[in-house]
Amino acid sequence: MPFSDATHFTPFNPAGAKVLVVDDDRVNLRILRGILQNAGYIIAEADSGEDALVQCVEFQPELVLLDVVLPGIDGFTTCRELLKRHGKGAPPVIFITAKNAADDIVEGLDAGGVDYVPKPFRQNEVLARIRTHLQIRRLLAAQHALVEQLSRANEAKNKFLGMAAHDLRNPLASIRGLAEFMREGVVGELTPDQLDLVNTMHQASQSMLELVNDLLDLATIESGELKLARAPAALAELIEKSVSLSNMEATKKETRVVFNAASVAVTFPLDAAKMRQVLDNLLSNAVKYSPPGSTVTVELRGDRDQCEFSVKDQGPGIPDSERDKLFKDFGRLSAKPTGGEKSTGLGLAICRKIVEAHGGTIVAENLAGRGCEFRVTLPFPDSP
Amino acid sequence: MSIPGKVLIVDDEAHIRKYTGLLLRSLGVPLILEATNGQEGFEVYQREQPDLVLMDVNMPVLDGVETLKLINAYDPEAVVVMLTSLATRQIIDDAASHGATYYLRKDTPRDEILAQLKQIFADTFESDDDAAVAPDATP
Numbered sequence: 001m002p003f004s005d006a007t008h009f010t011p012f013n014p015a016g017a018k019v020l021v022v023d024d025d026r027v028n029l030r031i032l033r034g035i036l037q038n039a040g041y042i043i044a045e046a047d048s049g050e051d052a053l054v055q056c057v058e059f060q061p062e063l064v065l066l067d068v069v070l071p072g073i074d075g076f077t078t079c080r081e082l083l084k085r086h087g088k089g090a091p092p093v094i095f096i097t098a099k100n101a102a103d104d105i106v107e108g109l110d111a112g113g114v115d116y117v118p119k120p121f122r123q124n125e126v127l128a129r130i131r132t133h134l135q136i137r138r139l140l141a142a143q144h145a146l147v148e149q150l151s152r153a154n155e156a157k158n159k160f161l162g163m164a165a166h167d168l169r170n171p172l173a174s175i176r177g178l179a180e181f182m183r184e185g186v187v188g189e190l191t192p193d194q195l196d197l198v199n200t201m202h203q204a205s206q207s208m209l210e211l212v213n214d215l216l217d218l219a220t221i222e223s224g225e226l227k228l229a230r231a232p233a234a235l236a237e238l239i240e241k242s243v244s245l246s247n248m249e250a251t252k253k254e255t256r257v258v259f260n261a262a263s264v265a266v267t268f269p270l271d272a273a274k275m276r277q278v279l280d281n282l283l284s285n286a287v288k289y290s291p292p293g294s295t296v297t298v299e300l301r302g303d304r305d306q307c308e309f310s311v312k313d314q315g316p317g318i319p320d321s322e323r324d325k326l327f328k329d330f331g332r333l334s335a336k337p338t339g340g341e342k343s344t345g346l347g348l349a350i351c352r353k354i355v356e357a358h359g360g361t362i363v364a365e366n367l368a369g370r371g372c373e374f375r376v377t378l379p380f381p382d383s384p
Numbered sequence: 385m386s387i388p389g390k391v392l393i394v395d396d397e398a399h400i401r402k403y404t405g406l407l408l409r410s411l412g413v414p415l416i417l418e419a420t421n422g423q424e425g426f427e428v429y430q431r432e433q434p435d436l437v438l439m440d441v442n443m444p445v446l447d448g449v450e451t452l453k454l455i456n457a458y459d460p461e462a463v464v465v466m467l468t469s470l471a472t473r474q475i476i477d478d479a480a481s482h483g484a485t486y487y488l489r490k491d492t493p494r495d496e497i498l499a500q501l502k503q504i505f506a507d508t509f510e511s512d513d514d515a516a517v518a519p520d521a522t523p
């Protein structure tokens with residue numbers, strides 16, 4: 001990996017780095033200047049804290065070597081002021097001082113200094129410490145730049161994904177619709193073989209449309225365009241609709257989806273369409289991975305502060321080794337649908353993002369014996 | 385049934401024109417006209433005076449909203465339904481402010497889109513339809 005090569009094996013060369021040396025003692029200044037210039041640094045000097053603050057703007061040092069006892073404001077105050085003015089962009093400050101009781105060192109580090117060198121100092125120690133902190137600073141800058149670059153690349157990917165998915169939808173919807181017309185004999189009776197082919201076209205376009213929709217959802221969510229339209233919704237009704245939809249698929253496998261509603265009505269401010277997507281997904285997964293003839297149980301509980309719904313299946317459960325893949329993009333596990341259904345590996349990633357946008361959590365747990373439970377907990381928006 | 389006699393589909397994509405045409409035929413629309421961009425759509429509109437226009441948004445030469453403005457200026461009574469993809473609120477509002485009566489999402493499942501079209505027909509052509517049916521009903 002070129003990246004790790006660069007960070008681990010290329011010796012750091014600090015030559016040319018700009019260091020500001022702050023000391024009111026001319027002799028000290030001269031000694032430090034000699035040592036640092038010999039090591040290849042570019043030096044600027046200041047003889048007071050006030051002067052140092054000015055130099056930080058004019059000279060733009062990458063590191064400041066700062067005496068503590070100074071005329072005017074002292075080194076600690078200078079350091080605090082520097083951090084206040086420049087924030088994260090402030091150069092690292094190493095205190096170099098004869099004031100080196102344990103309390104002084106602690107105060108200096110509290111003031112925001114990165115290191116503390118007692119006087120009289122050893123030349124090699126000063127150089128080593130300077131080198132280390134310059135290296136940290138450069139690595140941080142490089143890391144920051146890398147993160148920026150990656151986040152821009154990710155944004156571009158999402159945009160591309162969104163555009164591609166968007167442009168694929170309409171043709172796929174047309175293919176699906178045209179196949180529906182054909183199989184109904186609108187353009188002439190079909191032989192059984194022809195009907196079989198048309199049905200295959202229909203199924204293929206349908207599952208591709210679902211994949212494209214999932215991709216589009218993911219791209220929308222990731223690019224931060226997921227806007228929730230919250231309104232008070234009766235969760236039980238939402239669940240009932242989803243249950244009756246999934247029962248249509250479930251009956252093909254002689255699986256049953258049952259819903260045990262909460263004893264009290266749970267009305268909750270949420271984006272009903274998005275939450276319905278979560279429900280449909282969890283239920284269709286549960287049906288998909290359940291052995292034929294089993295039961296999927298949906299439960300709803302709620303109180304003033306939060307509500308919780310869960311989907312329990314009697315499938316194979318989630319292997320511990322695959323747990324961390326579960327809610328990730330394209331995180332398909334080793335379990336296979338029991339009725340030959342398709343899976344894009346995006347459903348649970350989308351669920352997690354929708355639930356998190358609501359401030360909630362989604363977890364999966366294996367049940368004792370067999371099966372697993374997916375549980376969604378949503379806090380009331382006003383509750384802490 | 386309240387069915388428009390002549391419907392114009394304006395869309396640059398052949399599969400959309402074909403599929404939408406089948407949707408309309410299955411609802412009993414007797415005459416379906418097609419245009420492949422806004423410019424052509426406006427010309428056909430002036431020449432044929434259709435009862436209803438189904439109009440795509442993103443098209444070459446002249447886009448849907450611009451075409452809508454032309455048609456609306458030419459005939460304020462025109463019934464134009466926008467055919468959208470993942471419609472953003474802004475496009476829908478923009479089209480509505482220029483006289484579009486409805487919008488349909490192209491990727492809507494067929495049964496739903498048929499129901500929506502029927503609803504549009506019922507809302508829009510009921511009175512015309514009654515007038516057209518009345519003479520036949522009278523002995």
